[in-house]
Amino acid sequence: MGELAVSGTVGDELVAIGLGSCIGLALVDRTANVAGLAHVVLPESQGKTEPKAKFADLAVPDLIGQVVEAGALRRRLEAVLVGGARMFSVGASLDIGARNSEAVREALGKEGIKIRAEEIGGNRGRTARIIVGTEVSSQLAGGTRTSLLSLAGGRVAARAGASR
Amino acid sequence: MTGRLNDMQLDALRELANISSGSAATSLSQMLGRDVDLNVPKAFALPLADAVDAAGDPAQEVTGIVLGVEGDVAGAVLLLVPPDGAATLCSLLGVEPGSDVADSALGEIGNILGAGYLMALSSMTGLSMMPGPPQVITDLLGAIVASVLAGAVGHGETALVLDSELDITGEPCAISFLLLPDAGGVNDLLAPLGLAEASA
Numbered sequence: 001m002g003e004l005a006v007s008g009t010v011g012d013e014l015v016a017i018g019l020g021s022c023i024g025l026a027l028v029d030r031t032a033n034v035a036g037l038a039h040v041v042l043p044e045s046q047g048k049t050e051p052k053a054k055f056a057d058l059a060v061p062d063l064i065g066q067v068v069e070a071g072a073l074r075r076r077l078e079a080v081l082v083g084g085a086r087m088f089s090v091g092a093s094l095d096i097g098a099r100n101s102e103a104v105r106e107a108l109g110k111e112g113i114k115i116r117a118e119e120i121g122g123n124r125g126r127t128a129r130i131i132v133g134t135e136v137s138s139q140l141a142g143g144t145r146t147s148l149l150s151l152a153g154g155r156v157a158a159r160a161g162a163s164r
Numbered sequence: 165m166t167g168r169l170n171d172m173q174l175d176a177l178r179e180l181a182n183i184s185s186g187s188a189a190t191s192l193s194q195m196l197g198r199d200v201d202l203n204v205p206k207a208f209a210l211p212l213a214d215a216v217d218a219a220g221d222p223a224q225e226v227t228g229i230v231l232g233v234e235g236d237v238a239g240a241v242l243l244l245v246p247p248d249g250a251a252t253l254c255s256l257l258g259v260e261p262g263s264d265v266a267d268s269a270l271g272e273i274g275n276i277l278g279a280g281y282l283m284a285l286s287s288m289t290g291l292s293m294m295p296g297p298p299q300v301i302t303d304l305l306g307a308i309v310a311s312v313l314a315g316a317v318g319h320g321e322t323a324l325v326l327d328s329e330l331d332i333t334g335e336p337c338a339i340s341f342l343l344l345p346d347a348g349g350v351n352d353l354l355a356p357l358g359l360a361e362a363s364a
Binding site: 001002003017018019020021022041042051085087088096097123124125126127141142 | 211213216222223225230299301302303304305306307308309310311312314315
């Protein structure tokens with residue numbers, strides 16, 4: 001929760017387990033085989049600064065920065081969204097799931113990044129998984145894995161830190 | 165509450181949880197007609213992510229029973245029951261596990277435990293804490309706990325988790341009972357004990 005991971009190595013696996021109202025935000029550069037996954041918990045930071053990945057408004061720019069640093073080209077970045085479920089029908093949560101997915105969409109829109117695929121809403125928990133160079137997938141608790149975006153066909157990864 | 169809780173505060177909260185869960189155990193015992201054992205609760209105040217991990221394996225499928233809490237202290241009460249435990253509770257109540265009636269039955273158990281727990285806390289602290297209707301959800305532990313924490317604690321950096329384990333004698337059924345006060349609620353619980361932070 002509130003964490004992010006980035007990889008430029010084909011075969012690496014990035015996972016966000018147990019996304020209920022949280023959003024698993026995947027940013028990928030399919031050509032360079034670079035991917036990042038953030039586990040977003042709340043829509044706005046409201047003045048907080050850390051951890052960035054926790055808040056949609058901070059997670060998006062932060063994840064962009066980190067995947068670019070790992071070798072992705074900003075203009076090639078595409079997003080996949082998983083989660084944002086309404087886990088409970090009443091109570092103080094005020095459908096955090098919907099507010100989270102809206103906030104992530106808005107932040108991505110501001111950065112000009114297209115959402116390629118998504119599995120959002122409902123009322124079941126999900127696990128988001130990126131296998132770099134293979135796919136971005138979503139899996140419901142007890143269900144089968146659904147591939148949301150194929151990552152195959154990229155060229156050999158630019159290693160993190162290599163000069164471009 | 166912005167800072168970390170010190171040992172004295174955690175001890176006080178653990179003691180509150182201890183006494184409250186004793187009351188809850190008695191209620192459950194009466195409902196099921198079985199002896200209910202109570203393990204000394206763990207009290208931890210951790211950043212949200214760590215609190216989810218401390219509650220258990222996020223990938224484990226569990227049944228969660230959530231009750232919103234309103235009043236002087238707001239937040240949520242969350243009971244976590246592993247699948248075999250949920251089946252045991254159902255059969256003890258004479259309902260088919262996994263059926264719609266099962267969810268109602270589990271909700272009822274949540275209601276009774278939650279109300280018992282909150283009533284005891286209320287009388288010890290002089291603070292009102294009223295449970296809302298229970299919601300039953302079977303899903304990944306991580307998804308359930310994170311969603312409840314996000315709703316109950318929100319921008320609080322620290323999640324306060326008071327974890328009591330109720331064991332029903334002769335039946336394998338460990339129930340984790342978590343009291344998740346919102347950011348202001350932690351301070352409110354400590355104030356009657358004279359242990360609140362200087363700045364509210």
